[in-house]
Amino acid sequence: MPSASVTLLNARAVARTISRMADEILERNDGTERLVLVGIQRRGVQIAQRIAAVISEREGADIPLGALDITLYRDDLQTVGPRPVVGQTHLPKAIDGQVVVIVDDVLFTGRTIRAALDELADFGRPSRIMLAVLVDRGGRELPIHADVVGQTVTVPPGGRVDVFVPELDGKDEVTMVGGGT
Amino acid sequence: MSLLGKDLVGLAGLSREQITTILDVAEPLREVSERAIKKVPTLRGMTVVNLFFEASTRTRISFEFAEKRMSADTVNVAASGSSVSKGETLVDTARNLEAMRIDMVVIRHASSGAARFLAERIESNVINAGDGTHEHPTQGLLDLLTLRQRFGSLEGKRICICGDVLHSRVARSNIWGLKALGADVAVCGPRSLLPNAIGEMGVQVFSRIEQAIEWADALNVLRLQLERMQAGYIPSLREYNRVFGVTRARLEQAKRDILILHPGPMNRGVEIDSDVADGPHSVILDQVTNGVAVRMAVLYLLAGQKASLADVAKGGAA
Numbered sequence: 042m043p044s045a046s047v048t049l050l051n052a053r054a055v056a057r058t059i060s061r062m063a064d065e066i067l068e069r070n071d072g073t074e075r076l077v078l079v080g081i082q083r084r085g086v087q088i089a090q091r092i093a094a095v096i097s098e099r100e101g102a103d104i105p106l107g108a109l110d111i112t113l114y115r116d117d118l119q120t121v122g123p124r125p126v127v128g129q130t131h132l133p134k135a136i137d138g139q140v141v142v143i144v145d146d147v148l149f150t151g152r153t154i155r156a157a158l159d160e161l162a163d164f165g166r167p168s169r170i171m172l173a174v175l176v177d178r179g180g181r182e183l184p185i186h187a188d189v190v191g192q193t194v195t196v197p198p199g200g201r202v203d204v205f206v207p208e209l210d211g212k213d214e215v216t217m218v219g220g221g222t
Numbered sequence: 223m224s225l226l227g228k229d230l231v232g233l234a235g236l237s238r239e240q241i242t243t244i245l246d247v248a249e250p251l252r253e254v255s256e257r258a259i260k261k262v263p264t265l266r267g268m269t270v271v272n273l274f275f276e277a278s279t280r281t282r283i284s285f286e287f288a289e290k291r292m293s294a295d296t297v298n299v300a301a302s303g304s305s306v307s308k309g310e311t312l313v314d315t316a317r318n319l320e321a322m323r324i325d326m327v328v329i330r331h332a333s334s335g336a337a338r339f340l341a342e343r344i345e346s347n348v349i350n351a352g353d354g355t356h357e358h359p360t361q362g363l364l365d366l367l368t369l370r371q372r373f374g375s376l377e378g379k380r381i382c383i384c385g386d387v388l389h390s391r392v393a394r395s396n397i398w399g400l401k402a403l404g405a406d407v408a409v410c411g412p413r414s415l416l417p418n419a420i421g422e423m424g425v426q427v428f429s430r431i432e433q434a435i436e437w438a439d440a441l442n443v444l445r446l447q448l449e450r451m452q453a454g455y456i457p458s459l460r461e462y463n464r465v466f467g468v469t470r471a472r473l474e475q476a477k478r479d480i481l482i483l484h485p486g487p488m489n490r491g492v493e494i495d496s497d498v499a500d501g502p503h504s505v506i507l508d509q510v511t512n513g514v515a516v517r518m519a520v521l522y523l524l525a526g527q528k529a530s531l532a533d534v535a536k537g538g539a540a
Contacts, residue, residue, distance in 0.1 A: 110250060113262040113292075113522070123523050125225050125243045129250045163259045 045219055049176070049194060049202070052213040058191040059088065062173055063095035065189045069171065070140055073102045077136060077167075081145040081157055082110040082128030087206040088175055089144035105133035109143070114156035130160070137165040142189075146204035148174040151185035176215055178202045228527045229341040229348040230520050232357035233399040241402050245367050248512070248519035254291055255514055265294035265525055268325040273315070274351070275301040275331045280486055280510070281351050281361070285328050288517035294326075312336065316344050326524065329353070334391075347524040349517075355389050360520060361485055362395030364513040366403060368505050369440060371512075372481055377404040382434040384468065385444035385493050386415045386455075392485045396442060397423050410434035411444075411466060414455045431466050435473060440481035443468050446493045459492050469495045479503050486510070 050058060070076050073096060080089030086108045097103050110128035115121075143157050154172060161170060173189035178196045194217060196202060201218045205211075225243055226236075233241065254262055270289045274282055282298070289296045299315075301307060306315060316327060326347040329337050334354030341348035352358040366376070373379050381400050387393040387409045400407045401424060408426035409416060410433070420427060428434040434441065446462060456462045463469075473480055482494070482504045490496045499506060 113251075113254075113264040118264060119526060122526050123225075125247065125523065127247045127250045127519075127522075130253050159263070163257065163261070 047217045047219065048214055049217050050192060050215040055175075055213055055215065058175065059091045060095050062175070062189050062191050063092045063099065066092065066142055066171070066173060067096060067099065069188065070142075073100050073104050075139045075168070077105045077107065077133060077139045077141045079107040079109050079132065079141055079143055079157075079161070081143065081153060082108055082112075082130075083209060084204050084206050085109075085143075085145035087208050088146055088204075089142075092144060092173070107132040109157055109160055111153055111156035111160055114160045116152060116156070132164050135165055136161065136167050138168050140169045140171065141167040142171045142173050144173050146175050146206075147202050148172070148177045148185075148187050148190075149180050149202075151181045151183035154185045155183050175204060176202050226520075226523050226527065228524065229337075229350075230359050230524060231338045231341055231348065231350050233359045233362045233395045233402070234357065236398075236402060238402045238404070241363070241366065241399060244363055244516065244519050244523060245370060247523060248363070248367055248515040251518045251522075252511065252515040254518070255287075255511070260291050261293055262291065263293045264522055265289070265292040268294045268525065269323070270294045270296050270326040270328060270521070271319050271324050271346075272296060272298045272351075273319075273327055273329045273331075274299070275306065275312075275329070275336075276352070278330050278351070280513075281330065281358075284510070284513040285349075285351060285360075285517050287514045288521055289328075291514070292518050292521055294521065297324075312340060313343050316340055316346075320344055320346055326521065345528070347527060349520060349524065352391055354391065355394075356391050357395045357398075358391040358485075359395050359399075360513070360517050361392050362399040363516045363520070364509055365392075365396055365442060365483055365485070366399050367512045367516055368483060368509045369400075369405075369481070370403075371508070372505065373439070375404075376400065378406065380406045380408065380437055380439045381442060382408040382410050382428065382438040382440070383442045383444065384410045384431065384434060384466065386446055386450060387411055387420065387444065388415045388417050388455075389447065389450070390444050392442075393444060397425055408434060408437060412456060412462075415450070431468065432472060432475070435468075435476050435480060438480055439478070440483060441468060442483040442485070443494045445485065445487060446489055448489070459489075463492050463495075467491075467493060467495060468498050470497045470501065473498060473501075473503075481505055483509060 078089045080086035108131050110130045112127045171188040174187045175191040177190045177193045203216050207213045328349045328351050330351040334356035336353045337350035383393045410428040484506050
């Protein structure tokens with residue numbers, strides 16, 4: 042039986058949520074100075090771009106944007122095997138002494154963020170690293186938490202949260218496909 | 223289901239999808255070599271043995287960089303100065319290495335088929351770094367990546383492989399790989415250095431370099447091994463250069479810009495002139511850069527892939 046898909050955020054709600062996340066990032070950082078946004082491939086990159094656009098509108102300053110692909114830092118090569126898709130990693134400039142905000146779509150086990158922290162350390166030593174996620178769905182397997190959360194949801198066992206971004210999916214929404222296989 | 227299986231023995235038989243996946247993975251891996259810390263932890267704890275029974279500088283160093291940048295531990299074994307020079311067989315050498323718990327073998331060997339022979343007899347992943355006149359798959363892949371970066375897609379692009387096709391494993395890997403990606407392939411060289419049945423590989427044959435230049439979007443200029451002259455395949459190096467050399471004067475006759483590739487090491491003034499090798503359309507050093515990325519991609523995609531029981535049984539029966 043196909044399980045029902047519930048819309049958590051529609052396009053307008055996604056826009057509002059991203060706008061609030063941008064405000065929270067500015068508040069926590071007290072402005073845009075030394076701020077660098079780094080999106081995790083793939084959908085974190087698009088969300089980081091949207092947050093950056095809101096910030097530049099609010100503050101009149103462009104902030105550096107980067108992309109991080111964590112495939113080569115995963116901890117499951119031995120168990121799951123190689124993934125045939127590797128994305129581009131690109132950091133805007135030296136991140137030493139900067140405030141780096143990692144941006145991702147969904148925070149679940151925390152393993153992706155663990156990998157992202159390891160990868161960032163290979164590029165330099167930021168003065169601070171923060172984590173901003175559009176959806177926190179719980180279920181952590183590592184001691185990792187987000188500083189800025191768009192929406193918190195409780196997902197039943199076996200359930201899934203899907204984030205769709207216009208650039209890759211042609212639609213702009215967040216859905217939950219309920220558990221109960 | 224693994225994408226490539228346990229080994230990379232050659233490009234013959236690989237599908238467009240498989241080759242495209244390797245190139246797609248190689249593309250972002252170029253970035254690792256641009257970092258201040260040129261290393262990712264992907265293959266931490268894996269041991270790779272570079273088993274080179276034939277001289278090689280570029281390929282061996284490129285593999286070693288690729289392995290180290292993926293954090294694998296590496297051991298180099300050369301034929302001279304090892305038990306191979308005492309008469310140990312290839313399989314015994316490899317099994318002894320396996321008894322010391324290795325994960326992958328990169329093999330270069332003078333005999334065609336050596337890589338497959340080994341792959342069917344050991345559990346470790348085997349990567350062919352050139353076997354006789356058979357295949358040199360990672361060279362083929364780096365040529366494909368270099369061409370794809372310049373052309374976007376290889377579909378319908380005209381690539382001519384020039385020179386000693388008869389003895390060239392690079393030529394064979396190129397032909398199979400290029401055709402899988404939809405390119406039109408031709409060869410050009412003296413009849414004595416082209417295989418008799420070359421037409422059966424589905425390639426055009428040009429007997430004059432001027433025709434090849436007229437036709438092609440890119441030339442892959444093979445190294446003319448100097449021993450070929452002693453063996454009587456060509457009259458002299460000077461005559462080879464006069465008739466088949468890729469020179470600036472010849473390229474200036476072409477209607478379009480032609481990309482120039484060469485697998486190295488070059489004989490300047492024989493198969494290729496210096497002002498072509500160093501000219502604006504040469505992508506020879508891009509090939510070298512791409513070589514490391516392509517080998518990183520192959521190491522990554524083969525990591526941990528084990529032979530299925532069926533494959534092992536097939537190998538045993540062969």
